[in-house]
Amino acid sequence: MINQEKLDTILTRYEASSANLIPVLQDIQDEFNYLPKDELKLVAGKLQVPLTQVYSVATFFKMFSLEPKGRHQIRVCLGTACHLRGGQRLVETVSRRLGVETGHATQDLQFSLETVGCLGSCAQAPLMMIDDKYFGRMAVDKVPKILKPYKNQDQD
Amino acid sequence: MPKFETISQLEEYRRRLLAQRDAQAPQVLVCGGPGCLPMGSEEVAAAFQQELKQRGLAAKVILKESGCQGLCARAVKVMLRPREITYQQVTPEDVPEIVEETLVKGKILERLCYQADDGAVKAKKSEIPFYQGQHPLVLGKMDLIDPTSLDDYLAAGGYRAIPHIFGKMSPEAVIDVVERSGLRGRGGGGFPTGRKWRLCRQVPGDVKYLICNGDEGDPGAFMDRAVMEGDPHAVLEGMIIGGYAIGANQGFIYVRHEYPLAVKRLSLAIDQARASGLLGADLLGSGFNFDVKISKGAGAFVCGEETALIASMEGNIGEPRNRPPFPAQHGLWGKPTVINNVESWANVPEIINQGPEWYAAIGTDKSKGTKVFSLVGAVNNTGLVEVPMGTTLRQMVYELGGGIRGGGDFKAVQTGGPSGGCIPKQYLDLPVDYDSLQSVGSIMGSGGMIVMDEHSCMVDVARYFMSFLNDESCGKCTPCREGTKHLLEILTAITKGEGQEEHLALMEELCVTMKDASLCGLGQSAANPVLSTLKYFREEYEAHILQKKCPALVCRPLLKYTIDPETCTGCLACVRECPADAIRGEAGEPQELDQALCVKCGMCHAMCKFDAVKVES
Numbered sequence: 136m137i138n139q140e141k142l143d144t145i146l147t148r149y150e151a152s153s154a155n156l157i158p159v160l161q162d163i164q165d166e167f168n169y170l171p172k173d174e175l176k177l178v179a180g181k182l183q184v185p186l187t188q189v190y191s192v193a194t195f196f197k198m199f200s201l202e203p204k205g206r207h208q209i210r211v212c213l214g215t216a217c218h219l220r221g222g223q224r225l226v227e228t229v230s231r232r233l234g235v236e237t238g239h240a241t242q243d244l245q246f247s248l249e250t251v252g253c254l255g256s257c258a259q260a261p262l263m264m265i266d267d268k269y270f271g272r273m274a275v276d277k278v279p280k281i282l283k284p285y286k287n288q289d290q291d
Numbered sequence: 292m293p294k295f296e297t298i299s300q301l302e303e304y305r306r307r308l309l310a311q312r313d314a315q316a317p318q319v320l321v322c323g324g325p326g327c328l329p330m331g332s333e334e335v336a337a338a339f340q341q342e343l344k345q346r347g348l349a350a351k352v353i354l355k356e357s358g359c360q361g362l363c364a365r366a367v368k369v370m371l372r373p374r375e376i377t378y379q380q381v382t383p384e385d386v387p388e389i390v391e392e393t394l395v396k397g398k399i400l401e402r403l404c405y406q407a408d409d410g411a412v413k414a415k416k417s418e419i420p421f422y423q424g425q426h427p428l429v430l431g432k433m434d435l436i437d438p439t440s441l442d443d444y445l446a447a448g449g450y451r452a453i454p455h456i457f458g459k460m461s462p463e464a465v466i467d468v469v470e471r472s473g474l475r476g477r478g479g480g481g482f483p484t485g486r487k488w489r490l491c492r493q494v495p496g497d498v499k500y501l502i503c504n505g506d507e508g509d510p511g512a513f514m515d516r517a518v519m520e521g522d523p524h525a526v527l528e529g530m531i532i533g534g535y536a537i538g539a540n541q542g543f544i545y546v547r548h549e550y551p552l553a554v555k556r557l558s559l560a561i562d563q564a565r566a567s568g569l570l571g572a573d574l575l576g577s578g579f580n581f582d583v584k585i586s587k588g589a590g591a592f593v594c595g596e597e598t599a600l601i602a603s604m605e606g607n608i609g610e611p612r613n614r615p616p617f618p619a620q621h622g623l624w625g626k627p628t629v630i631n632n633v634e635s636w637a638n639v640p641e642i643i644n645q646g647p648e649w650y651a652a653i654g655t656d657k658s659k660g661t662k663v664f665s666l667v668g669a670v671n672n673t674g675l676v677e678v679p680m681g682t683t684l685r686q687m688v689y690e691l692g693g694g695i696r697g698g699g700d701f702k703a704v705q706t707g708g709p710s711g712g713c714i715p716k717q718y719l720d721l722p723v724d725y726d727s728l729q730s731v732g733s734i735m736g737s738g739g740m741i742v743m744d745e746h747s748c749m750v751d752v753a754r755y756f757m758s759f760l761n762d763e764s765c766g767k768c769t770p771c772r773e774g775t776k777h778l779l780e781i782l783t784a785i786t787k788g789e790g791q792e793e794h795l796a797l798m799e800e801l802c803v804t805m806k807d808a809s810l811c812g813l814g815q816s817a818a819n820p821v822l823s824t825l826k827y828f829r830e831e832y833e834a835h836i837l838q839k840k841c842p843a844l845v846c847r848p849l850l851k852y853t854i855d856p857e858t859c860t861g862c863l864a865c866v867r868e869c870p871a872d873a874i875r876g877e878a879g880e881p882q883e884l885d886q887a888l889c890v891k892c893g894m895c896h897a898m899c900k901f902d903a904v905k906v907e908s
Contacts, residue, residue, distance in 0.1 A: 154624075156606035157589055161548070184606065195608040195765075197590030198548050214510030215705065215741045216667045218755050224897060231870055251549060252592060252759060253510035257665055257739075258326040258363030258673035267551060271329030271366075275868065275897050 137173045141166055146181055153184045156192055160199060169203045197249075205240040205247035207285045209233075209265050214253030216260035221275075225261050226250055228275040232282060245287050292441060295568040297576045298454045305445050312446060316353060317394055318372040319343075320434055321381075323356040324521060325513045326363025326674060328552075331382070332356070335367045338383035342390045352394060355437040358521015361430070362421050363667075363674035365405070370416070370434050377416045378403040421672045421691050426653065426661045429514075429637045430677045433521045438556055441563040444524040450569060452532055452643035457577040465536040466492060469639065471647035473659030478504055478595070478632030479710065479736045480812070481658070481725040484639075487629055491537045491619040494627040499539040502623065502630040503530055505546040505553065506600060508592040509708025510759065512739035514663040515633035517675055519546065519553035522637065523560035527583060529636030531574070532643060534581040537629050542581065545600055547588040557585055592709075592763035596811045597630045599765065610767045611811035632737065634663055654680035658724030662735070668705075668742040669696050681722040684714065688742055699744040703827070707736030709756045709763075710816035712823025713749060732823040734816065748845035749828040750835050754782035756820035764813065771814025774805040778821060786846040790836040795825060840908045847891040849908050854895070856881035858903035865895035865904060 145162040149155040159178055163170055170193050179186040193199045211217075211226045226248070230237060233246050240247035256262050259271030263281075270281055295301040321327075321336040336356050343349045360368045365379035371393060378389065381403060392398045405413040405421075413419045416434075427433070436443035444450070456465055470485025491499060503526055507515040519526060530542045546554050561583050564570040572580045591609045593599045599609040601623050622628025638660060642650045651659045658680040667673045670692035678687065684704055688694070695701050703713040706723075712733035714721070721727050725735050743752070761775040778801055781794050802818030809815045825832065834840050841849040854865075854874070859881040866874045866882065873888035874895060881903075884895070896904040 153606040154604070157603060158587070161587060161589060182606075188607070191608050192589075192606070195591065196588075196603075199589065215708070215739070215752075215755070216511050218510075219668060219741070219743065219747055219752075221897065224893060227870070227892060228868075228894070252508060252763070253512070254549060255507065255513035255516040256325045256329050256363075257511050257513055257667040257741075259329045259366065260667065262329060269329030271326075275894060276864075 137171075137177070138167070142174050142177060146178075151182055153182055153188075156182055156184055156189065157196075160189075160193060164199055168206075169200045172201075203240060203244060205244050207246050207265055209246055209248045209263060210251045210254065211248070212254040212256075212260070212262040212264075213250045214257055214260070216257040217253075217262055220260045222261040224275055225263060225273055225278070228278045229263070229282070232278055243287060246285070292563070292567050294566065295575055298457060301445075301450065301575060302454060308442055308446050315373050317351065318353040318355065319394070320355050320357040320360075320370040320372065322358075322360040322366070322368040322370070322434070324359025324363070324433070324675075325516050326359065327366040327368060330366035332367045334383050335369065335381055335386065338386040339390070342386050346390060346395075348390070348394065355443075357436065358433040358438050359430070359517040359675055360434045361425075361674045361676065362419070362672055364672050375416045376414050377405065377419065379405060420693065421674070421676070424682070424686060424690055425677055426679045427677050428641055428653075428661045429518060429522075429525070429634055429663055430675060431641075432525065433517070436522070438521050438523055439559055441524065441560070441567060444522075448644075449524050449640075450528055452528060452640040453569070453575065455643050456532060456535060457575060457579070462492065462536045462538060465532060465643070468647045469536070469642060472642045472650040473647075473654070473657075474635065474638055474642060474650070475658065475725060476632060477634035477638070477662065477737065479509075479707065479734060481735060484631060484635055487619055487631070488533065488537050490617070491627045491629045494620050496627055498626045499537055500623045500626055500628040501530060501534050501537060501539040501542040502600070502604075502628060503542065503544040503636050504595065504597070504600060504630050504632045505544055505550070505557075506588050506595045507547060507550075507633070507737060508595045509710075509737050509739050511665060511667060511705070511708060511741045512737045513665050514675055514738050516550050516553055518633050518637050518663075519544075519550065520556050523553075523556045524564070525637045525640060526557070526633055527560055527564055527570070529639035530583060531569070531581055532639050533629060533631070533636065535579055537627075539629070540580045540582070542583040543586050543604065543623075544583060545586045545588060545594075545604065548590055554585060554587060561585070591765070592759075593765045593811070593813050596813060599811065600630065601628065608765070610765045611813075613810065634738070655722060655724045657726055662723070662738055664738045664740045666692050666740050666742070668740075669699065669744040669746070670694065670742045671696050680724045683720050683722050685719040687723070687740065688719070692742065695742070695744050697744075699746070701742065702745055702747060703743045703749065705733075705741040705743065705752065705820075706739065707734035707816075707819070708739050709760050710734055710812065710819055711736050711739075712819040713743070713752060713827065714823070715827040732819060732826060734819065746843055746845070748786075748841050748843035749824040749831045750782065750786055750841070751843070751845045753821045753824045754779070754786050757782050757817070760813065760817045764817075768808075768810035768814060770805045770808040771810065771817060774801050774809070774814065775817055777801060778818075782821070785832065785835050786841070787848040788835065788839040788846075790832070792836060794836065795829070795832060799825065842908065844906050844908055846908075847893070850891050850893070851886070851907050852884055852889060852891060852893070852896060853905050853907075854882050854884050855903045855905055858901050860901055860903070862900070864898045864900065868894045868898050870894065
C-alpha cells in the first residue's frame with residue numbers, strides 16, 4: 136500500500152534530477168523508517184533514474200534499509216577506541232538482551248540494532264547511541280538499565 | 292541581526308557589539324563537545340539554567356553551551372569566565388554549589404579542579420598541563436563562543452578575513468598567500484592547499500565548485516566533528532575565501548549522517564550567514580556571489596575519497612575513479628572542483644588574518660602550522676589537542692596525555708585510521724608531521740591518535756582494521772576487494788590459533804600488490820596496519836602462530852577462563868550473563884566453569900566484581 140501523500144511531500148522538496156536520488160532516499164528512510172519497494176519504483180520514475188540504480192544506491196550505503204527498522208535505533212560504536220575497550224562485548228550483550236541480530240529489528244519492531252564504524256566520541260569509549268542520545272563509558276552491566284525506558288510498556 | 296550590504300556595515304556592527312559587551316561579565320560555558328555530550332552536558336546546562344533563574348541571576352550571568360573544551364577525559368567540563376576557572380567532571384548536583392560558592396562568593400571549589408600528580412590544585416586552564424604546549428588555532432574559539440550565535444563568532448573576531456580580501460586582494464593574491472603559508476590538506480593526503488586552488492583557478496570555465504569534506508570516517512578521529520559542531524562559521528568563512536580565490540559561486544559541505552548535530556549546527560550557521568548577507572548574491576557589496584549547501588552522506592567510508600564523494604553527490608554509489616583527471620580539473624558534474632577537509636578550511640581565515648609568514652613560522656620544514664589530534668585510547672588525558680607540527684609523540688602521550696592509564700607500559704600509537712599504522716616505542720621521540728609518519732610506515736590521516744598499552748593485541752588490531760576495510764571496500768577494483776578479503780581470512784585464522792608460518796610472507800605479498808595496484812587511497816593504504824604490525828610486532832604474530840598464545844589476552848579462541856574458588860563469592864552475577872550456561876554452582880558457593888561449554892566471550896570476567904574470574908592464554 137503506497138503512502139502517496141507522504142511520498143509526494145518528500146518529492147516536492149526536490150527537483151526531478153538524478154542528483155537528488157540520495158537526498159530523496161534519505162528523506163524516505165527518515166519518514167518511513169525503511170525504503171519500501173513500491174515507493175522506490177515511483178521514485179525511479181519521478182527522478183528518471185533506472186530502478187537498478189535506485190537499488191544499487193539503496194543497498195550500497197549503510198543508512199538505507201530495505202526492511203523496516205525498529206522504533207528505537209540502537210547504534211553500538213565499533214571504532215578503534217571502542218573496539219579496544221570492549222565494544223564487541225557490548226554489541227553481544229545488547230543483542231542477547233533484546234534477542235536481535237546485529238543489522239536487524241526486534242519482532243515487535245521496538246528496536247533495531249546496528250554497529251557503526253565510529254560515532255566520534257572516542258574519548259568516552261565504549262559508546263552507544265539510542266536514537267539521538269549518546270551513552271558514554273559503557274559497561275555490559277549498565278545495558279539493562281539503559282534499555283529499560285525504551286522498552287514497550289507491556290514488556291518486562 | 293541586520294543584513295550587511297557593505298564591509299563598513301559589518302565592521303560597524305562588530306564595533307557596537309563589542310562596546311555593548313562587558314568582558315568582565317560572569318560567564319558560564321558548559322562544554323557541549325563530542326566528549327561531554329555523552330556524559331550528560333545537556334543536563335548540566337539545564338541545571339545551571341534552572342539554578343540561575345531560581346536565584347534571580349539569569350540576567351547577570353551569561354550561560355552558554357560551548358564547543359569542545361578539549362580534555363574529554365574530565366567530562367563534563369565547565370569554564371567560568373572571565374577568570375578562566377575550569378571545573379571538571381561536573382554533574383547537575385554540583386551546580387547549586389558552583390553558583391553559590393564561585394559565582395556569588397568568588398571562591399574556587401578545589402574538588403572540581405584539575406589536580407596535578409603532586410596534589411597541587413590547578414584551577415585555571417593555563418595551569419593545566421594538558422593545555423600547555425598546545426597551540427590552539429583551529430580550536431581557538433571553542434571555549435569562547437556559543438556555536439549557535441553569529442554574534443559570538445563576530446565578537447571573537449570572526450569574518451574578519453573577508454574585509455581583508457574583498458576589494459583589497461585579487462583572487463590570485465589570496466591563492467598566493469595560502470600557497471606561501473605552506474598549508475597542506477588536513478584530511479590525510481597532505482596535498483598543498485594553495486597549489487590545489489591554483490590548479491582549479493587555472494582551468495578554464497565559468498562554473499566551478501568547492502566542497503568541504505566533512506565525511507570524517509576514520510575510526511578514532513573526531514576533530515572535524517568538533518569543529519563543525521563547535522565553530523561552524525569558521526568553516527563557512529574559509530569556504531567563502533576559497534570560493535573567491537578559485538572563482539566558485541557554489542560550495543557544498545558533505546557531512547556524514549552519523550553526525551546529526553554537525554548537520555544541525557552547520558544548517559543554522561548557513562541560515563544566519565544568508566540572513567546577514569555573508570552568503571548569497573553580491574557579498575558585502577563586493578560583486579562576488581557565493582552560497583553553500585549541505586549534502587548529507589549516507590554511510591560509506593570510501594566516500595571520504597574525493598572522487599567517490601563526488602560520485603555520491605551526483606546520485607551514484609560511492610565508487611572512486613582513476614585520477615587524473617583530478618577533481619580540480621574535472622570534478623562535480625564535470626566542473627573544476629576543489630575539495631578540502633573541514634580542518635583545512637578552518638585554518639584559512641587565520642592565515643589571511645595573520646599572514647602567510649606567521650603561519651609558516653609554526654611547524655616543521657615541510658609541514659606548516661598546527662594539527663588537531665584526537666588523543667584517545669590508553670592515556671590518562673584523552674581529548675582533542677592542537678599542537679604545532681613537529682611535536683613529538685612522547686610530548687603528546689606523556690606531557691599532554693598525562694601518560695598511560697593505570698601506570699601501564701606504552702606499546703604503540705596508531706595514527707591515520709585504517710590507512711595508517713602502529714608506531715612502536717622506539718619512535719616516541721619522532722616529531723610528528725606528514726613526512727615523518729610516512730617514514731615509519733604510518734600516515735597523518737585526519738589526526739586520530741590511538742594510544743595502546745600491553746592490553747592491546749597487535750594482531751587483533753590488524754584484524755580489526757582489515758575487517759573494517761573489507762566491509763568498506765566498495766568492490767570496484769580487484770586488488771582491494773579480494774586483497775582485504777583474503778588478508779582478513781588469514782588474520783582471523785591467526786587470531787584463532789590456526790595460523791601457519793608461511794602466512795606472514797603471504798600477507799606481505801598481498802600487501803605489496805594492494806599498495807601497487809589498488810584504484811584509490813583506501814586500497815593503496817589498506818596494507819599499512821598489517822605491514823606496520825608485522826614489521827614492529829612480529830613476535831606477537833609468532834606467538835599466535837607457533838605457541839597458539841595471545842600475550843595481550845585479547846584473541847578469544849586462544850584464551851582460557853577459570854573461576855578461582857578462593858575468591859568467588861557465589862554472587863551469580865556471571866551466571867546470569869553467561870550466554871552459554873557454562874557456569875554452575877549454588878548461590879553463595881564458589882562457581883565452576885565448564886570448559887567444554889565456554890565460548891570465551893569474557894562476559895563473566897567483565898561482570899565479576901571480585902576479580903575471581905581468571906584469564907590466561
